[in-house]
Amino acid sequence: MDPFSTVAAIPLLPLSAFLIILFAGQFAPNLLPKQGAIPGIVALAISLAMSLLLLLPVSSGKFLNEVFYIWNPSQIDPITGVIISNLHFGFLIDPLSCLMLVIVSLISLLVFIHSIGYMNDQGEKGLFRYYAALSLFSFSMLSFVISDNLLMSFMFFELVGFCSWILIGFWFRESAPPRAATKAFLVTRFGDYFFLVGVVAVLVTFGTSNFAGKNSFPELAKSAIIDGSPIYGVAPTLWITIIGLLILGGVIGKSAQFPLHTWLPDAMEGPTPVSALIHAATMVAAGVYLVARIYGFYALSPTALSVIALLGGFTALFAATLAVVKREIKQVLAYSTISQYGYIMLALGAGGYTAGVFHLATHAIFKALLFLGAGAVIIAMHHDGDMWNMGGLRSKLPITYWSFLFGSLALAGIFPFAGFWSKDEVLFEALNHGLGGSPILLLSYAFGLIAVFLTGFYTFRMVSLTFHGSPRSNPAKNPHIIRWNIYIPLIILGILSLFAGAINMAPLEELFGSNFSYLHHWLNMAPSTLTAHHYHELIESFSGYHSAHISSILPALISLTLAISGMALAWKIYESPNPTESGAVYANKLNKLYTVLMHDYYLNDYQLKITKLTRDRIASTADIFDRMYVDGVVNRISLTSLSIGKSMSKLQTGIVTNYAFLISLGLLFMLLILVLWSGWL
Amino acid sequence: MVPISYYVFLSLAIFSIGLFGVLTRRNALMFLISIELMLNAANLNFVAFSFLHGNLTGQIFTLFILALAAAEVAVGIGIIIVLHRTFSDIDVTKAVTMRW
Numbered sequence: 001m002d003p004f005s006t007v008a009a010i011p012l013l014p015l016s017a018f019l020i021i022l023f024a025g026q027f028a029p030n031l032l033p034k035q036g037a038i039p040g041i042v043a044l045a046i047s048l049a050m051s052l053l054l055l056l057p058v059s060s061g062k063f064l065n066e067v068f069y070i071w072n073p074s075q076i077d078p079i080t081g082v083i084i085s086n087l088h089f090g091f092l093i094d095p096l097s098c099l100m101l102v103i104v105s106l107i108s109l110l111v112f113i114h115s116i117g118y119m120n121d122q123g124e125k126g127l128f129r130y131y132a133a134l135s136l137f138s139f140s141m142l143s144f145v146i147s148d149n150l151l152m153s154f155m156f157f158e159l160v161g162f163c164s165w166i167l168i169g170f171w172f173r174e175s176a177p178p179r180a181a182t183k184a185f186l187v188t189r190f191g192d193y194f195f196l197v198g199v200v201a202v203l204v205t206f207g208t209s210n211f212a213g214k215n216s217f218p219e220l221a222k223s224a225i226i227d228g229s230p231i232y233g234v235a236p237t238l239w240i241t242i243i244g245l246l247i248l249g250g251v252i253g254k255s256a257q258f259p260l261h262t263w264l265p266d267a268m269e270g271p272t273p274v275s276a277l278i279h280a281a282t283m284v285a286a287g288v289y290l291v292a293r294i295y296g297f298y299a300l301s302p303t304a305l306s307v308i309a310l311l312g313g314f315t316a317l318f319a320a321t322l323a324v325v326k327r328e329i330k331q332v333l334a335y336s337t338i339s340q341y342g343y344i345m346l347a348l349g350a351g352g353y354t355a356g357v358f359h360l361a362t363h364a365i366f367k368a369l370l371f372l373g374a375g376a377v378i379i380a381m382h383h384d385g386d387m388w389n390m391g392g393l394r395s396k397l398p399i400t401y402w403s404f405l406f407g408s409l410a411l412a413g414i415f416p417f418a419g420f421w422s423k424d425e426v427l428f429e430a431l432n433h434g435l436g437g438s439p440i441l442l443l444s445y446a447f448g449l450i451a452v453f454l455t456g457f458y459t460f461r462m463v464s465l466t467f468h469g470s471p472r473s474n475p476a477k478n479p480h481i482i483r484w485n486i487y488i489p490l491i492i493l494g495i496l497s498l499f500a501g502a503i504n505m506a507p508l509e510e511l512f513g514s515n516f517s518y519l520h521h522w523l524n525m526a527p528s529t530l531t532a533h534h535y536h537e538l539i540e541s542f543s544g545y546h547s548a549h550i551s552s553i554l555p556a557l558i559s560l561t562l563a564i565s566g567m568a569l570a571w572k573i574y575e576s577p578n579p580t581e582s583g584a585v586y587a588n589k590l591n592k593l594y595t596v597l598m599h600d601y602y603l604n605d606y607q608l609k610i611t612k613l614t615r616d617r618i619a620s621t622a623d624i625f626d627r628m629y630v631d632g633v634v635n636r637i638s639l640t641s642l643s644i645g646k647s648m649s650k651l652q653t654g655i656v657t658n659y660a661f662l663i664s665l666g667l668l669f670m671l672l673i674l675v676l677w678s679g680w681l
Numbered sequence: 682m683v684p685i686s687y688y689v690f691l692s693l694a695i696f697s698i699g700l701f702g703v704l705t706r707r708n709a710l711m712f713l714i715s716i717e718l719m720l721n722a723a724n725l726n727f728v729a730f731s732f733l734h735g736n737l738t739g740q741i742f743t744l745f746i747l748a749l750a751a752a753e754v755a756v757g758i759g760i761i762i763v764l765h766r767t768f769s770d771i772d773v774t775k776a777v778t779m780r781w
Binding site: 660 | 704705707774777778779780
């Protein structure tokens with residue numbers, strides 16, 4: 001059977017699971033096994049199998065780019081009689097989307113399994129709502145991944161945001177989760193406004209928003225730049241940069257880049273499996289996936305690429321500094337997610353398409369692992385996420401400890417775990433292209449390097465506080481038991497985070513001379529306009545990025561040394577039976593910095609202040625306009641007619657003689673007109 | 682035979698006298714009399730032109746107007762009686778309490 005013929009089923013299976021869980025949960029809750037987890041697991045397992053089946057034909061260079069449903073079929077080309085439409089649902093299965101399909105369905109499946117332990121075993125109520133939303137979430141993301149045009153992408157992008165709103169606010173009876181959910185929704189929506197304008201701009205400018213093929217908008221943009229004639233009165237490069245930056249707005253919101261990252265730490269209020277899904281495979285990944293998807297478009301604009309690289313590098317560093325001080329295990333992971341997505345953006349901005357996709361893939365694995373591990377720890381701790389109450393969990397939860405340690409080593413970028421290979425390639429791309437004549441990338445590279453050190457530090461601060469030392473609270477002394485449904489995803493992801501780096505071991509090529517960049521070759525199997533090779537040519541000819549041809553061994557050693565020294569520092573400070581925060585590093589002179597970091601640089605306050613100021617300004621302007629013009633017009637009309645009426649009423653004297661006089665005068669007047677008009681005089 | 686213009690000018694004169702009465706007098710009774718003059722000026726016209734054209738319609742109209750005038754006087758005098766009861770006067774310029 002041709003795996004391409006059943007592509008539609010990959011997203012539609014979770015959708016049908018969503019419908020089944022929703023209706024069964026509402027009308028026949030007793031029939032629903034595990035309150036809805038089982039239909040979701042079955043649907044996603046089949047989706048995963050079908051995604052894996054797709055790998056075979058795609059690796060032999062086949063691809064699928066077909067229209068599934070046309071919205072406006074009335075538009076028919078008068079000459080050829082073929083239906084022409086720029087608005088449709090369609091599938092694009094190429095190496096990138098195929099890889100992402102596997103990751104999304106795998107992580108979703110594992111999150112479903114984990115949820116049985118995290119939600120069902122903890123006696124949560126109304127879980128059909130949870131599993132229905134989780135299925136819808138997977139459906140939206142899978143559909144987003146296989147979209148063949150920007151408009152469809154946008155629609156599922158929004159659906160992903162909506163699902164995360166439901167799931168973050170799942171515990172809606174408490175006060176914090178609904179607020180966090182709304183904040184997440186609003187902040188990402190703010191970015192999506194720009195994205196929507198960008199989508200419209202693409203459709204208006206190029207008449208199509210297709211990703212692939214000769215008539216795709218990146219290709220049309222490329223020929224517009226070669227042609228050089230102005231678009232809407234501006235140079236094509238400038239126009240393409242503007243559109244690119246508009247679309248980037250949505251990416252910044254969804255992928256939680258500075259300054260729209262503030263929703264993500266708050267989103268930790270949701271259930272931990274949801275955090276895993278949001279951070280590893282769906283919501284946050286959607287942003288950077290979009291950049292990778294239309295990379296042929298961004299590669300045309302050096303300005304947009306520099307913005308992406310700078311923003312990514314800065315976010316990587318910025319979020320890493322915040323992760324250093326957080327008390328909650330999930331908060332540390334939240335900031336590390338922001339930081340890691342900063343790296344992916346840095347890679348894409350630095351011209352490292354393969355590196356970005358690689359880090360996206362490995363990060364999905366180890367961050368899902370860390371979140372599910374944190375979920376296990378939180379269950380064990382009777383739902384307390386404060387790391388200062390933990391300690392000594394290593395001996396009580398050995399499987400969790402080892403898998404969490406694997407994830408942490410991958411996150412810190414330690415050889416030979418997955419994160420080492422991908423993060424190293426990210427930094428190498430920045431350095432290589434930076435030295436090759438794009439000095440702005442060197443700044444991003446410096447940001448990234450400092451962040452490597454901080455990543456090592458906060459990761460092992462987290463590991464030390466959680467698992468080492470001696471128990472610091474009663475729950476830590478007597479942890480809650482953890483069952484197979486938690487362990488199985490942890491073990492699978494633990495093994496993957498050890499070996500996933502093997503898909504692209506670029507530095508080994510230099511050492512051994514043979515071919516180790518499997519992912520790079522895999523991405524080159526795409527249709528001709530979507531290959532890594534094509535993108536490389538584009539960034540060289542249009543964005544002026546050139547390779548400095550430096551060795552990749554030394555940069556790898558530098559970042560590895562930094563990561564290990566960060567780890568060692570954390571080890572030195574926190575590796576004691578009773579570690580203290582204020583003891584070693586946070587001496588008095590650092591207290592001020594500590595306070596600033598604990599308050600996230602007061603960014604939330606600033607954003608609230610700006611929002612309030614803008615809101616008040618707009619409100620008062622609207623108020624003045626309302627009073628002056630809307631009310632003013634109505635009042636003026638009524639006043640005028642009142643005063644005219646008042647003065648005209650004086651005519652009504654009540655004296656019959658006056659009336660008779662006026663009537664006779666009128667009669668005379670009419671006679672006069674009649675006489676003059678008919679020419680008698 | 683008397684030319685038609687004589688009747689017309691006579692009727693015009695009577696109408697103008699009636700109008701003059703309405704516009705200058707303040708006594709309500711004088712109003713009624715003046716209106717009666719104006720109605721009869723019209724009657725005169727009807728009859729004269731009926732005679733001129735040998736058509737009886739004008740004369741029938743005159744009969745109707747006579748009946749109408751009688752009814753009008755009845756209503757008018759009723760109004761004047763009420764006027765007198767309310768203001769103890771039949772001066773039309775006094776009855777202005779309901780204006781504005």
